[in-house]
Amino acid sequence: MTLDMTNxxxxxxxxxxxxxxxxxxxLLRSAIGLAVTSVILTLLLFQLGGPMAAVxxxxxCAGLITVVFIxxxxxxxxxxxxxxxxxxxxxxxxxxxxxxxxxLVGYYVSTSHVRLxxxxxxxxxxxxxxxxxxxxxxxDLVGQILIILAGIFGVVVLFKTKNDGEEEKK
Amino acid sequence: xxxxxxxxxxxxxLFIVLLAMTALYCILMSRNLIRILIGLELLTKGVTLLIxxxxxxxxxxxxxxxxxxxxxxxxxxxxAVAAGIVIGVHRHNHDLDATRLDNLRx
Numbered sequence: 233m234t235l236d237m238t239n240x241x242x243x244x245x246x247x248x249x250x251x252x253x254x255x256x257x258x259l260l261r262s263a264i265g266l267a268v269t270s271v272i273l274t275l276l277l278f279q280l281g282g283p284m285a286a287v288x289x290x291x292x293c294a295g296l297i298t299v300v301f302i303x304x305x306x307x308x309x310x311x312x313x314x315x316x317x318x319x320x321x322x323x324x325x326x327x328x329x330x331x332x333x334x335x336l337v338g339y340y341v342s343t344s345h346v347r348l349x350x351x352x353x354x355x356x357x358x359x360x361x362x363x364x365x366x367x368x369x370x371x372d373l374v375g376q377i378l379i380i381l382a383g384i385f386g387v388v389v390l391f392k393t394k395n396d397g398e399e400e401k402k
Numbered sequence: 403x404x405x406x407x408x409x410x411x412x413x414x415x416l417f418i419v420l421l422a423m424t425a426l427y428c429i430l431m432s433r434n435l436i437r438i439l440i441g442l443e444l445l446t447k448g449v450t451l452l453i454x455x456x457x458x459x460x461x462x463x464x465x466x467x468x469x470x471x472x473x474x475x476x477x478x479x480x481x482a483v484a485a486g487i488v489i490g491v492h493r494h495n496h497d498l499d500a501t502r503l504d505n506l507r508x
Contacts, residue, residue, distance in 0.1 A: 246421065247424070250421050251424055259434070266443055266444070276451065276454070280457075282457070282458075282466065282467045282470065284467050285474075288470070289450070292477075293447075300482060300485050301439070301481075304485045304488055308436070308492040330424065330427050333423065333427065334420050334424065341419050359465075360464055361467045361468065363464070364465050364467070365468045365471070369465070369468045369472075376476075379479050380479060383480075383482050383483055386486065387483060390489075391486060
């Protein structure tokens with residue numbers, strides 16, 4: 233399964249979707265491109281034998297984050313058509329070099345003969361994902377909970393208006 | 403690591419580097435705050451794939467999956483808070499140009 237055609241096509245599609253996400257001038261299309269990139273990454277994770285991570289990637293990254301991006305874009309849209317046109321032209325000049333840079337870097341990495349087949353470290357043998365998540369990496373879950381709480385407080389503080397504080401005082 | 407696995411690992415690394423380059427270019431060259439966030443997201447996709455490929459190649463996909471899940475949680479929180487900041491900046495400046503964020507200068 234390791235180097236079959238499906239994996240190669242998925243890797244190429246992932247890069248193509250990523251480049252399209254960056255190059256396209258419309259922000260909404262860019263957000264959709266990011267969602268497509270997430271879907272392709274989901275397929276790759278399934279291929280590599282990580283169904284749980286793939287489901288998380290599909291539901292959270294391709295779903296939730298896309299909704300967050302589209303909401304933010306719709307709340308902060310430029311008002312006039314002229315502003316959008318000028319923005320498109322400026323972007324085109326700045327991002328014209330990206331394909332060239334990618335070709336050069338790709339050529340350098342593929343011809344540099346970096347040794348990647350290092351020896352595998354003697355870690356414990358492969359375990360079930362549930363055991364790994366709930367037993368081996370239990371502290372990560374505590375960290376995740378703390379990060380989620382920090383995010384909630386951050387969003388609450390960001391969207392708190394001055395009137396809320398005054399009403400609380402009254 | 404056998405030859406077929408090594409070839410897959412090398413090919414994956416090549417595409418991950420190119421994806422990371424694309425994301426870094428987006429972050430460095432964009433002035434729109436939302437597009438900078440999109441670049442950050444793309445960079446995270448590269449890291450996610452790198453961890454998954456490393457887990458697959460070493461035969462420790464279970465541990466790699468837990469790392470991927472942790473990354474996704476961190477990613478969501480970062481994007482949610484950053485989107486809030488972007489909306490706040492737009493309300494204050496009526497613009498999303500990162501070069502005009504000089505209110506705290508001096």
